[in-house]
Amino acid sequence: MRPRQPASFYIDGIRAGDRLVLSRAITLVESHRPDDQALAQAVLEGVLAFAPTDTIRVGITGVPGVGKSTFIEAFGTYLTGIGKRLAVLAVDPTSQRSGGSILGDKTRMETLSVNPQAYIRPSPAGDSLGGVAHRTRETMLLCEAAGFDTILVETVGVGQSETLVHGMVDFFLLLMLAGAGDELQGMKRGIMELADALAITKADGDNAAAARRARVEYENALHLFPPTPTGWQPPVLTCSALTNAGIADLWATIEQHQVRMTATQRxxxxxxxxHRQRQALDWFRTLLRQRIERQFFGQPGLREQVQQLEQQVQAGDLLPTRAVEQLVGKAI
Known part of the structure; x- marks a missing residue:
């Protein structure tokens, strides 16, 4: 393993916009080694003071096959074309069988991967929920400190814990398909309520008419949801990564949303x-739960006790609630 440098090496490199140092710092943050985590914490504390707060974080999700990577390729190219410095955090699913990830997003974003104004970082989801990597928040902070003003977080797809994505971005974009059956049939109310905008992808060629019909259906459905505290009504747009139609309108929508969020006072x-303050609090609570869990299961002999209780529960000799009480009582 390459020897680690002192925290100042990573902090100075990130401040200078050195992408190699940024990548090494992210690897450090993602590491599970205790010594790496101590060093990563020093780096994060060092960059926190000069990380800007006026960046825009956009979460992008959608069902598999909706074309997230292709959309980000077109959307990111547009953003860099208008002067944005873009970081794409692409999260790949981790195999539950082998524990591995393909991490092939750079091959799917050929143009963006060689764009000097863009930085693509694929990361494995690991065992984290919601299709996000376990250190996505920290990675966003490092990218912002390195000078990237727009962060796109691509998730692995819509899931039951997609609220995690909403809890770490400023704008949550839900990509939808048209012409794939009854569009409203597979619509999950929880995800729809979180979305700040919906975009019907692949709105080109023979699919353009179906995309327009789907747009009307989604607009009608969204009117049934209660308004947000800012009065923002999530719009439904159509776009095409092939022709770039609607891409500029999407960015204009994101900017309008941020203006509304800034103008609304509480x-x-x-x-x-x-919203950012709530995200920081969620971050703290997530880390607290993770630390408590590690300390709890790190107690000597506890895993053996867990295995014994699991066998009794599996055999039907012990109720799960009683097993938990016994375990927690012993641990406390």
């Missing part, structure tokens, strides 16, 4: 600031 504080 006790003298903008809704955008309140």
């Amino acid at each position: 006790d003298g504080v903008s809704e955008r600031t309140c």
Whole structure:
């Protein structure tokens, strides 16, 4: 393993916009080694002071096959074309059988991967829920400190814990397909309520008419949902990564949303600031739960006790609730 450098090496490199150092710092943050985690914490604390707060974080999700990577290729190329410095955090699913990930997003974003104004970082989802890597928040902070003003987080797809994505971005974009059966049939209310905008992809050629019909159906469905605290009504747009139609409109929508979030005040504080503060609190609580879990299961002999209780529960000799009480009582 390559020897680790002192924290100042990573901090200075990130401040200078060195992509190689940034990548090494992200690898450090993603590491599970205790010594790496201590060093990563020092790096994060070092960059926190100069990380900007006016960046825009966009979460992008959608069902498999909706064309997330192709969309990001077109959307990212547009953003860099108007002067944005873009970081794409592409999360690949981890195999539950082998524990491996393909991490092939750079091969799917050929143009963007060689764009000097863009940085693509594929990461494995691991055992984290919601299709996000276990250190996505920290990675966003490092990218922002390195000078990237727009962060796109591509998730592996819509899942039961997709709220995790919403809890770490400023704008949540849900990509949908048209012409794949009854569009409203597979619509999950929870995900729809979280979305700040919907985009019907592949709205070109023979699919353009189906995309327009789907847009009307989704617009009608969204009117049934209660308004957001800012009064923002999530729009439904159509776009094509092939022709770039609708790509500029999507970015304009994101900017309008951020203006609304900034203008809406709550006790003298903008809704955008309140949203970031809630995210920081969620981050703290997530890390706290992870630390407590590691310490709990790290106690000597505890895993053996868990295995014995699991055998009794599996055999039907012990109720799961009683097993938990016994385990927690012994641990405390």
